[in-house]
Amino acid sequence: MVISGYVDGDAKLLPTLDLGQCAPSATPGHIYQMSAWYTATAPTQFELYYRTGLGTWNYWTASPNFAAATAWTQATWTSPPVPAGASAISMGLNLLSNGTLITDDYALYDSVAVASVFKSMTPSRLLDTRNSTPVAPGARCPSKSAASMASRRMSRQ
Numbered sequence: 001m002v003i004s005g006y007v008d009g010d011a012k013l014l015p016t017l018d019l020g021q022c023a024p025s026a027t028p029g030h031i032y033q034m035s036a037w038y039t040a041t042a043p044t045q046f047e048l049y050y051r052t053g054l055g056t057w058n059y060w061t062a063s064p065n066f067a068a069a070t071a072w073t074q075a076t077w078t079s080p081p082v083p084a085g086a087s088a089i090s091m092g093l094n095l096l097s098n099g100t101l102i103t104d105d106y107a108l109y110d111s112v113a114v115a116s117v118f119k120s121m122t123p124s125r126l127l128d129t130r131n132s133t134p135v136a137p138g139a140r141c142p143s144k145s146a147a148s149m150a151s152r153r154m155s156r157q
Contacts, residue, residue, distance in 0.1 A: 001101045012047050012094035013103055017057045023088040026050065028081075030112040034091050035076040035105075040068050042099030046077050050086035060089070068099070078111060 003011055016022040026032070034046060046063040063077040075093065082089060091108060095101050 001095060003095050003098050003100075006098045010047070010094045010096045012092045013101070014047070014049070014092035015090050015106075017049060017051070017090055019051075019055050020088065023051060023090050024108055026082045026086050026089040027110065027112070028084045028086050030082050030110050032079045032082070032089065032108055033076065033111045034079065034108045035074055036093055036107070037072050037074050037104045038066070038093055038101060039070060039072055040066075040093075040095070040099060040101045041070075042068050042095055042097045042101070044068075044075070044093045044095060044101055046075065046091050047094050048079060049090045050083055051088040051090075052085055053087050057090070062094075066093075072104075 001011060001013060036046075038044060043065040045065045048060040048062065049057050050060045051057050060083065061080060063075075066073070066075045079089075079091075089108075092106070093101060093103050
């Protein structure tokens with residue numbers, strides 16, 4: 001993602017905010033560990049949204065900023081407890097200024113569940129919150145094999 005001519009707002013890479021095909025389900029009161037690899041010419045942060053039982057999506061919260069990085073860097077953060085009534089969550093990295101952001105290998109897992117399952121996520125669209133419309137629709141929830149994700153991780157190290 002490249003932002004130039006920045007005035008206000010942000011742009012973020014998020015999985016499709018849908019009714020369950022792409023967005024992982026969430027348990028109210030649980031906390032979630034998230035990570036993503038990135039390179040960026042400006043600071044970035046995780047933005048989180050949650051889906052209500054009625055299927056609408058609401059902005060939830062944001063992580064602290066992660067520094068700009070010219071080499072592949074892994075951002076990790078643990079969310080606050082999921083709000084009551086939430087049925088799913090979505091997260092992605094954003095830019096709040098002019099700059100370039102490249103991301104890869106998103107992951108999210110429930111930190112409270114006894115047997116946490118690592119869930120890979122792939123952003124599938126760019127959401128420009130200055131006008132709340134998709135600016136670059138992408139493929140629907142593409143899947144990655146564990147081997148291809150591991151090979152990309154190894155190539156960055």
